[in-house]
Every structure is written in structure tokens, then in C-alpha cells.
Amino acid sequence: MREAEMAMAFAMLQNEQQRVALAISKLGGRAREWALTCGTSVEAAFLSWKELKMQLLRVFSSAFRERSRFLAARQVKKELVDFVQDLRTLIAGMAANFLPKAVTVTVFMEGLSTGVARKEVFRVSHPSSFKEAVKVALTAIFNLKSTQLGWTTQP
Incomplete structure (x- = not known):
């Protein structure tokens, strides 16, 4: 220009x-x-x-590019925490014209790779917020890894 x-x-x-x-x-x-x-x-x-x-x-403008990148986001081969961080960064970039909670939750759920986290998030009766969906997914991954390593929560 x-x-x-x-x-x-x-x-x-x-x-x-x-x-x-x-x-x-x-x-x-x-x-x-x-x-x-x-x-x-x-x-x-x-x-x-x-x-x-x-x-x-x-x-x-970059806000629209970030919105389209957010809507097309997929976990693919990334670790869950990296995928969540990417989504949080894109959400922060769209602060001026944010998406409704239902859209952010749906994008997160649909973007998850097949596995424990995805199953657990879909098993829960539709999380009401992005934070809640992330918490469920991260907890599922933590529980899976702790079981595989033989950790227990009870003495």
C-alpha cells in the first residue's frame, strides 16, 4: 500500500x-x-x-487470518500442550472480535487427534468453556501417563 x-x-x-x-x-x-x-x-x-x-x-488484516487459522487448527502430530498453546495464542490475537464460547470449544474438540484426550472430552457432556475442555483433555492425558508409569494417587 x-x-x-x-x-x-x-x-x-x-x-x-x-x-x-x-x-x-x-x-x-x-x-x-x-x-x-x-x-x-x-x-x-x-x-x-x-x-x-x-x-x-x-x-x-491479521485478525481475519488468525481467525481462519484458528478455525482450521488441528492437533495432528503435536503434543496436546503445544496444540492448546497454539489455540490460546490465536484466541488472544482475535481479542478485538472474539468467537463465541461454543465455537472455541467445538474447534478445540474437533481439532483433537484421536486418542484418550479426544475420547474423554467427547465423553463429558459438552464442556461449557474452552478452559473446561482443555482441563478435561489435559487431565485425561495426565491420568493415562501416570497409569503407564505406575504412579498411584493413593498411598
């Missing part, structure tokens, strides 16, 4: 449509593809440079 603004400052552009056209010509990758497919024509989609800039920030 900065490059486009600099080019606009030096170019003798007559109207807003020329500014928009120059800005789009400076875009690349997904942003360029998005701008060119926004409407039936670029002129109709963006009436001014200011509007194009606002739309670009709205669509490609």
Missing part, C-alpha cells in the same frame, strides 16, 4: 478512478486477484482509493 501511495503522490492523476487503477496495478498475489474479482468492474467495486484501502485492510 505504501508503494501505491508514493506512486500516486508523484503521478499526476486526474481522478479517483485513476488512483484506484494505479493502486490495483501495484497489488500482487491474492490481493490483486481479490481486487480484480470483487465486482463486475473495478470502477464499480471501488469508487475511491480510500474505499479500496479500507476493503483491503478489512479482508487481509
Whole structure:
């Protein structure tokens, strides 16, 4: 965007449509593809440079990327604690426009790999919060590991 603004400052552009056209010509990758497919024509989609800039920030801001990364999160081969930490980081990044509790719990539950933690979280009658779901999963893993190592909770 900065490059486009600099080019606009030096170019003798007559109207807003020329500014928009120059800005789009400076875009690349997904942003360029998005701008060119926004409407039936670029002129109709963006009436001014200011509007194009606002739309670009709205669509490609990091909060939306973090939201999509959060919704697509999967444990795969990570340790449970690493998966939980990744989700907590993504949730913190979306603080301005947070997701409902039910969505965060569902994403966590669906993202868990098949195993003890997933079975235990699904066995509990749907946890009411992300913290509760994490607690159930971490407790299940702890209990499994302590059983495998022969630890007991009673003397």
C-alpha cells in the first residue's frame, strides 16, 4: 500500500478512478486477484482509493487470518500442550472480535487427534468453556501417563 501511495503522490492523476487503477496495478498475489474479482468492474467495486484501502485492510488484516487459522487448527502430530498453546495464542490475537464460547470449544474438540484426550472430552457432556475442555483433555492425558508409569494417587 505504501508503494501505491508514493506512486500516486508523484503521478499526476486526474481522478479517483485513476488512483484506484494505479493502486490495483501495484497489488500482487491474492490481493490483486481479490481486487480484480470483487465486482463486475473495478470502477464499480471501488469508487475511491480510500474505499479500496479500507476493503483491503478489512479482508487481509491479521485478525481475519488468525481467525481462519484458528478455525482450521488441528492437533495432528503435536503434543496436546503445544496444540492448546497454539489455540490460546490465536484466541488472544482475535481479542478485538472474539468467537463465541461454543465455537472455541467445538474447534478445540474437533481439532483433537484421536486418542484418550479426544475420547474423554467427547465423553463429558459438552464442556461449557474452552478452559473446561482443555482441563478435561489435559487431565485425561495426565491420568493415562501416570497409569503407564505406575504412579498411584493413593498411598
